[in-house]
Amino acid sequence: MSATGIGAPVRRKEDHRFITGQGRYTDDINRPGQAHAYFLRSPHAHATLKKIDTMAAAAMPGVLGIFTGDDLAADKVGGLICGWMIHNKDGSPMRAGPHPALAQGKVRYVGDHVAVVVAETLAQARDAAEAIVVDYGVLPAVVDTATAAKAKTQVHAEAPDNTVFNWHLGDRAATDAAFKAAKHVTKLDIVNNRLVPNPMEPRAAVGDYDQGEGAFTLYTTSQNPHVARLVLSAFIGIAPENKLRVIAPDVGGGFGSKIFIYAEETVCVWVAKKVGRPVKWTSDRTEAFLSDAHGRDHVTHAELAMDADGKMLAMRVHTTANLGAYLSTFSSSVPTYLYAPLLSGQYDIPAIYCEVDAVYTNTAPVDAYRGAGRPEATFVVERLVEVAARQLGKDPAKFRTQNFIKKFPHQTPVIMMYDTGNYGASLKKAMEIIDYKGFPKRRRDSARSGKLRGIGFSAYIEACGIAPSAAVGSLGAGVGLWESAEVRVNPIGTIEVLTGSHSHGQGHETTFAQLVSDRLGVPLENVSIVHGDTDKVQMGMGTYGSRSGAVGMSAIFKAIDKVIAKGKKVAAYVLEADEADIDFKDGNFSVKGTDRTLDFGSCALQAYVAHKFNGQDLEPGLKEGAFYDPTNFTFPAGVHICELEIDPDTGVTRIERWAAVDDFGNVINPMIVEGQVHGGIAQGVGQALLEGARYNADGQLVTASFMDYCMPRADDLPSFEVGMTVTPCPSNPLGIKGCGEAGAIASPPAVINAITDALGHEDIAMPATPQAVWRAAQKTLSRMAAE
Amino acid sequence: MANLSMTVNGKAVTANVDPRTLLVQFLRENLRLTGTHVGCDTSQCGACVVHLDGKAVKACTTLALSCEGASVTTIEGLANGGALHPMQEAFREHHGLQCGFCTPGMIMSAVDIVNRRGNDLDEKTIREDLDGNICRCTGYHNIVKAVAAGAEAMAGQGLASKEPPRQAAE
Numbered sequence: 011m012s013a014t015g016i017g018a019p020v021r022r023k024e025d026h027r028f029i030t031g032q033g034r035y036t037d038d039i040n041r042p043g044q045a046h047a048y049f050l051r052s053p054h055a056h057a058t059l060k061k062i063d064t065m066a067a068a069a070m071p072g073v074l075g076i077f078t079g080d081d082l083a084a085d086k087v088g089g090l091i092c093g094w095m096i097h098n099k100d101g102s103p104m105r106a107g108p109h110p111a112l113a114q115g116k117v118r119y120v121g122d123h124v125a126v127v128v129a130e131t132l133a134q135a136r137d138a139a140e141a142i143v144v145d146y147g148v149l150p151a152v153v154d155t156a157t158a159a160k161a162k163t164q165v166h167a168e169a170p171d172n173t174v175f176n177w178h179l180g181d182r183a184a185t186d187a188a189f190k191a192a193k194h195v196t197k198l199d200i201v202n203n204r205l206v207p208n209p210m211e212p213r214a215a216v217g218d219y220d221q222g223e224g225a226f227t228l229y230t231t232s233q234n235p236h237v238a239r240l241v242l243s244a245f246i247g248i249a250p251e252n253k254l255r256v257i258a259p260d261v262g263g264g265f266g267s268k269i270f271i272y273a274e275e276t277v278c279v280w281v282a283k284k285v286g287r288p289v290k291w292t293s294d295r296t297e298a299f300l301s302d303a304h305g306r307d308h309v310t311h312a313e314l315a316m317d318a319d320g321k322m323l324a325m326r327v328h329t330t331a332n333l334g335a336y337l338s339t340f341s342s343s344v345p346t347y348l349y350a351p352l353l354s355g356q357y358d359i360p361a362i363y364c365e366v367d368a369v370y371t372n373t374a375p376v377d378a379y380r381g382a383g384r385p386e387a388t389f390v391v392e393r394l395v396e397v398a399a400r401q402l403g404k405d406p407a408k409f410r411t412q413n414f415i416k417k418f419p420h421q422t423p424v425i426m427m428y429d430t431g432n433y434g435a436s437l438k439k440a441m442e443i444i445d446y447k448g449f450p451k452r453r454r455d456s457a458r459s460g461k462l463r464g465i466g467f468s469a470y471i472e473a474c475g476i477a478p479s480a481a482v483g484s485l486g487a488g489v490g491l492w493e494s495a496e497v498r499v500n501p502i503g504t505i506e507v508l509t510g511s512h513s514h515g516q517g518h519e520t521t522f523a524q525l526v527s528d529r530l531g532v533p534l535e536n537v538s539i540v541h542g543d544t545d546k547v548q549m550g551m552g553t554y555g556s557r558s559g560a561v562g563m564s565a566i567f568k569a570i571d572k573v574i575a576k577g578k579k580v581a582a583y584v585l586e587a588d589e590a591d592i593d594f595k596d597g598n599f600s601v602k603g604t605d606r607t608l609d610f611g612s613c614a615l616q617a618y619v620a621h622k623f624n625g626q627d628l629e630p631g632l633k634e635g636a637f638y639d640p641t642n643f644t645f646p647a648g649v650h651i652c653e654l655e656i657d658p659d660t661g662v663t664r665i666e667r668w669a670a671v672d673d674f675g676n677v678i679n680p681m682i683v684e685g686q687v688h689g690g691i692a693q694g695v696g697q698a699l700l701e702g703a704r705y706n707a708d709g710q711l712v713t714a715s716f717m718d719y720c721m722p723r724a725d726d727l728p729s730f731e732v733g734m735t736v737t738p739c740p741s742n743p744l745g746i747k748g749c750g751e752a753g754a755i756a757s758p759p760a761v762i763n764a765i766t767d768a769l770g771h772e773d774i775a776m777p778a779t780p781q782a783v784w785r786a787a788q789k790t791l792s793r794m795a796a797e
Numbered sequence: 798m799a800n801l802s803m804t805v806n807g808k809a810v811t812a813n814v815d816p817r818t819l820l821v822q823f824l825r826e827n828l829r830l831t832g833t834h835v836g837c838d839t840s841q842c843g844a845c846v847v848h849l850d851g852k853a854v855k856a857c858t859t860l861a862l863s864c865e866g867a868s869v870t871t872i873e874g875l876a877n878g879g880a881l882h883p884m885q886e887a888f889r890e891h892h893g894l895q896c897g898f899c900t901p902g903m904i905m906s907a908v909d910i911v912n913r914r915g916n917d918l919d920e921k922t923i924r925e926d927l928d929g930n931i932c933r934c935t936g937y938h939n940i941v942k943a944v945a946a947g948a949e950a951m952a953g954q955g956l957a958s959k960e961p962p963r964q965a966a967e
Contacts, residue, residue, distance in 0.1 A: 021889055028897030029885040029904060031832015031872035038831035133815065210836045210844060210933050211898040262834075262898025263933050295837035515896030515934045681892050685939060689895065692936030716841035716931065724937040725924040753936070 015528035019681035023534070024519040033260045036214035036231050041288035044216070045074050047278055048135035049291070050125040050142050051300065052117035055151035055372040055709020056163065059115055059144065062125060067141035072134030074285045076142070077277070078125045079114035087111065087280055088246040090271060092337035093488040096175045096346050096368075104175040107166025107370070109336040111246075111273040111280075117146070118165055118335035119372050120710055121300025123273045128285050151372040151709035155332040156309045158369035165335060165370040174333055174342065174368040179350040180424050185363035188324030192315035196398040202386045203776045204307035204332070204703040205696075206719060207379045209514075211262020212293035213302065217278035221286070225253040228279045232258040232542075233268045233512050234552020237489065239544045241271045241339070248279055251544075258542040261514035265693070266378035267302045268514065269554050270339040274301075299714040304703055305379020307332040308345065308386050314394045320402050322413045324361040325353055327390060331368045331376075338377035342368065347425075347485045348383030348473075354422035355391035356433045356469045356647055357413040362423045372709045378554065380693055380754040384472040392468045392759035397772055406467050406763070407437060407446065414469075426473060428645050430737045433469060436671045440649040443669035443731050449653065462656040462787065463666075464768025468760035470650070473643040474748035476555035481643075492639035493557070494549050495565035497526070497573050499632040501618040503611025504536045507569075510550015511562030512542050516750065517682045518558060524678055525563055525744075529570045530610055531597020548635075556646065556748030559678065564742040565638035572634035576617070580632070581608045583623040584616050642741035646748050648672035650691070652760035656768050658791055661784025663699060663765060668730045670756065675739035675747035683749045684732045690753020691730055696722040697754075698761035702777045720777075803864050805830070806874025820864055821845045821856035824871060832872040832901045836931070843930030846902035846909075847871045853909035855929070872901035875908070883954055884908050887947030888940075895934035906930050907944045908951075916952035918945050 014020050027033050064076040090109040097103055108114075112123045125142055129135035152161040152172055159171045166172075189195060216229040226249050232238050235256040243251045261268060274291050282289045293301070308329050315324040331345030350364040381388075399409035411434055420428040449465050456463035476482060479490030496508040507522055523537040540546050553562070574594050581599035582589040591602045600607040608616070613632075616622055620630035653667040670687055677683050700720040704713045713719040738745030758776060765778050769790045774782060802811040805828060812827050824830045824847070835857055836844035845857040848870040875882045884907050887893070894900040910918065910926045923944045924937070932940060 022892065024897070025889040025894060028894055028900050029872075029881070029888050030876060031830070031901050033832070033897045035831075035834070035898065037835075038825075040829075133817070208933055209896070209898075210842065210931065211834070211896065212836070260897065263896040265933070292835075294835075295839065295842075517895070685892050685895060685935060688936035688938040689934045690936075693933070715839045716837050717839050721841075721931050721933070722936075723931060724927040724941060725921075727924075727937055729920065729938050729941065730936065 012528065014524060014534040016524060016678050018524065018679065020520055020524055020534065020679055022517050022520045023523060024517065035211055035260045035262055036216060036229050037292045039216050039229050039259065041216060041218050044288040044290050045128050045130060045285060046132040046135050047281065047289050047291040048127045048132060048139050049123050049274065050127065050139040052113070052120060052122040052124055054117060054146050054148050055120050056149040057117050058147035058149065059113060059117060059124065060147050061145040063143040064125065067127065067138040070134065070138040070141055072130035073138045074128045074130065074287065075281065076125055076127050076138070077112065077281055077284065079110050079112040082110055082112050083114060086247065090273065090276065090336070091241060091245045091339065092342055093339055094343040095486040095488065096177055096342045098175050099178050104342060105169040106174065106337050107168045111276040119374055121297070121374060122335065126277050126281060128281055128289055153371055153373060153705045153707060153709050155307055155330055155369065155371065158332065158371050159367060165372060169370055172370045174337065174370060176367050177346050178363070178365045180363035181361055182363045185324045185326055185361040188361045189313070189315045189326060192323050193318040194316045194402060196314045196394055196401055198312050198394055198397055198773065200310040200312060200390055200393060201775055202306045202308040202310065202389055203697060205305045205379055205701050206299055206703050207265045207267035207302060207305055208298065208721060209263030209265055209267060212295060212298045213268065213272065213274065214292040215275035215278040216288060216290045217282035218288040219283040225255070226279050226282065227255045227257065228275060229257045229259065230275045231261050231268050232256065233261065233264040233514060233554055235512065235542055235544055236510060236550045237552055238271050242276065242279065246276055248276070255545045258512055264514045265380040266305065266382055266554060269552065270303055270377055295716060296714050299719065300711060301374060303338045303375045303377035304334065305376065306386060307376050310390055312390045312394050314398050316398060320404055320409060320412060322357055322359045325359050327353060327364040329364070329366045331366055332371050332373065333368050334371060334373045334375035336375050338375035341375060341377040343487070344378050344383045349387050351425040352384050352387035352471060352473060353391060353424055354426070355388065356415060356471050358415045360423065373705050380690065381472070381751040384751065385694070385755045385758060388468065388470045388755050389759050392470065393762065396467065396763040407441060410467065410469050411437060427642065429642055429740050431645060431647050431673060432735060432737050433647060435735045436647065436649045436673055437469060439733050439735060440651050440669045440671040443671065443733055444651045444653060444667055456655050460658070462658055462768040462790065464654055464764040466652045466760045466763025466767055468650045468756045468763065470752070470756040471645055471647040472751060472755050474556035474646055474751070475560040475640055475644045476557055477561055477640050478642065479639050489551065491551050492637050493551055493561040493565040494635065494637045495569045496633065496635040497566065497569040499573060499614045501615050503532060503614040505532060506538050506540055507566055508540045508547045509562055509566060510547055510552065511558040512553045514553070516553065516558060517679065521678045521682060522563060522566060525566055526570065532610055556750040559746040560644045560739065560742050560748045561638060561640055563744055563746065564640065565636050567743050568636035568638050569634045572636060573632060576632060576634060577610070577613045579628055580613050580617045580623070583628070584608050640742050644675065644739045644741060644747040646672065646674050646752055648752060648756060650756040650760045652764040654764045654768065656765065656783055656787060658787035661780035661787060663778065663783055665695065665728045668728055670730055670753065671733040671735060672749065672752050673735045673737055673747070674749040675736060676745035677734065686749045687732050687753045688730055690751060691757045692722050692727055693754045694757025695727060695761055698758040698776050698778060700726065700777050799862055801861055801865060803866060804868040806870060814861055816862055818861045819857060820859040820861045823861035824856060830871050830873050834898055834901060836899065841931065842899070843906055844899050844902040846905040846930065848905060848909065853906055872905060875904065883950035883956065884947035887943045887950055891939050891943035891946055893935065893940045893943030899930060899932045903930050903932060903940060907947060910944065911948045911951050916948045918948045
């Protein structure tokens with residue numbers, strides 16, 4: 011391993027601009043003549059729009075234009091789309107209502123877009139928005155996930171019973187039969203609490219229209235600028251792709267919430283032409299709470315059947331998933347194909363059946379948030395397994411080991427073919443790190459100081475990469491989920507790599523350069539990574555689902571192979587040898603069995619000057635592109651163990667230790683991978699202990715700021731003890747499985763299993779706030795006193 | 798509109814601003830110093846932290862006019878010419894940042910912690926004193942390591958507070 015190659019903890023190339031304040035985020039971009047947009051949002055969860063009077067507002071100082079849903083309709087601007095078709099049990103397509111970028115006739119959640127004001131300054135736009143008079147016909151709101159289908163009020167006329175789809179997966183008859191034969195059944199009702207992703211950079215957009223070229227440019231906070239261009243062109247109809255450039259510059263975190271194509275960027279790029287000025291919008295934090303797609307929000311009943319020895323026989327799950335007021339870009343895939351196929355977890359379960367009812371409510375749209383479906387599945391599996399172990403009187407580690415899948419490949423009863431893994435190895439290593447054997451003594455020590463100590467396991471699996479394209483297409487995806495790359499070698503051997511992946515914190519400028527440096531033997535500083543601009547990178551599918559390593563880097567790998575192959579042809583001419591006799595190693599082309607060599611930079615120069623070969627026999631230049639589509643999903647898996655202590659006097663839960671052992675396959679940069687694990691755990695701990703988006707019965711979001719929605723802070727978390735095991739992934743050339751979501755998937759059940767272990771209770775709802783834990787702890791104390 | 802003059806990163810600046818202009822707007826919009834970020838509107842996240850006369854403040858809830866005559870240091874003014882401040886270097890060395898959005902405020906707060914608490918910081922102190930800064934990417938693990946290392950490196954470069962460490966504001 012070289013100091014900058016694959017496997018080295020290289021310090022990040024992108025950091026210099028971020029630590030010196032030179033990052034360039036969307037809100038940092040200012041176009042000449044730029045105006046500002048402000049969105050008037052609905053204060054009601056559900057209302058008809060009887061009249062919107064903009065007369066007084068339009069006359070306010072600095073106002074350049076005020077636009078509503080009627081203007082969108084007049085310009086034939088299409089609605090926002092959901093790009094994943096789900097079919098009902100009876101084979102009929104899901105029932106979706108329209109999703110205009112500015113409300114037409116009705117508003118359906120607090121924060122829904124009523125009008126946009128464009129003015130010279132943001133303050134003027136805000137002032138004018140206050141002068142718009144809207145006559146709302148307020149309707150009852152549908153808010154509750156579990157009862158939405160029974161509500162008298164209908165959110166969309168197109169979806170009776172507020173039901174988007176009734177979907178299922180698995181063999182119902184086989185599952186029911188296994189339950190009949192079971193000796194023990196564990197049942198659990200589970201709520202997966204609704205979350206707000208909250209990347210620290212709020213969403214933003216700058217729309218620009220070049221009258222001379224008849225072309226639009228959109229700067230936006232996107233994880234996938236090419237998908238944004240595709241949707242804005244092909245579906246919303248802003249402009250054809252060749253007249254629409256989408257740039258996602260530095261993006262300050264995404265976690266899924268910046269995958270989607272939202273109303274605000276659609277409107278900014280549309281109105282830029284209407285007012286003849288560049289138009290900027292930047293979300294404030296409360297707008298982000300109201301209008302960013304939320305995550306999770308499942309209500310589930312789950313059952314696990316076992317034989318007399320504790321061998322798992324079958325699992326049965328019913329979930330109601332809240333999709334909010336409109337179907338966001340990938341919302342329908344999250345509680346279906348990103349969820350139910352993961353219900354086998356790391357276990358050999360012969361029969362699984364899962365039903366999912368997806369409902370509309372008068373709340374913000376719900377879509378992918380870090381893990382997207384897989385954290386919900388893991389929470390179901392790992393809570394069920396933990397409770398089952400306790401009911402059977404079995405050690406939770408032994409019970410898991412007994413039921414682990416041990417032979418690969420393994421076909422689960424819910425679509426997935428797990429390719430490789432070693433679940434026992436991760437469990438063993440995590441138990442060593444946490445010193446599981448020493449836990450009883452630590453628990454006694456805590457008890458002596460009046461504290462309740464608990465330990466919780468979580469053995470998770472995820473399906474990452476979200477590809478192959480044909481596979482996701484057969485499941486309803488509207489797009490292919492390959493990735494593309496172009497490797498441009500300059501005449502003196504420096505390299506630009508253009509990638510369709512997008513970095514918004516993941517460190518691609520470093521890890522992708524490490525791959526190139528490793529494979530081509532060039533110094534790291536000679537490699538630049540270009541991403542996030544549809545005029546530079548031809549096409550790409552973006553970054554989500556932990557796919558940039560497994561899919562994005564594999565595309566680069568493939569393009570590098572082509573560069574080497576072309577380089578060999580050039581070298582053969584220069585070194586006057588047969589192409590078959592040319593080797594490439596450590597940055598040098600050489601002739602087998604001789605000392606004749608040509609370094610990579612010289613080969614590049616020869617490719618461009620083209621003096622040593624005939625341009626008809628070999629094309630000059632050294633630039634290759636590749637599209638890569640993997641052969642399977644990847645299956646990162648691991649075991650996290652949380653040890654915590656509860657103060658029954660205050661209800662405060664302190665996480666004392668955290669052992670995380672993950673199998674991500676091969677790792678390019680362990681420093682960056684560990685950082686991804688840390689961040690994921692923090693988000694999962696946030697879900698388990700602190701975070702919860704709450705709507706009241708009227709559909710008002712009562713947690714719409716950082717003062718009301720509890721984000722994890724430094725003193726809520728411990729330092730983490732991270733280990734790794736490696737089984738290389740066989741479905742891509744680098745053996746990478748992906749690491750971006752693991753922490754967020756693994757951690758919530760580890761925390762809840764540990765809290766319930768400490769309290770001696772079967773369950774506690776997320777978030778397990780100090781108030782909730784204190785109440786539960788009082789019951790524990792009275793029980794202990796009674797014993 | 799009102800006249801305003803202050804020193805920003807060692808340079809005298811004057812402007813005529815709307816009285817409701819916030820310090821962060823003045824820095825970002827008037828001076829185009831976009832390293833100072835806005836991550837919330839309730840003074841919770843700390844992405845906007847700058848130093849006002851040597852002490853950390855949240856520029857999102859400070860009126861620009863209230864800084865008349867003051868000296869402001871932003872992330873752009875922290876490095877000494879070409880040489881990074883030891884705290885900046887420590888964040889890079891310890892991977893204390895991912896998306897980079899909270900980073901300027903985090904670094905400015907970290908320097909302030911050292912100014913207040915001295916150069917020998919334990920993990921508990923760092924975690925408690927970072928309670929005004931939110932990071933969504935790192936889980937804080939590497940930020941805590943970076944602040945400890947940066948504090949130590951500041952001592953090595955004579956960047957410790959010469960006065961006895963100030964106590965926390967409350």
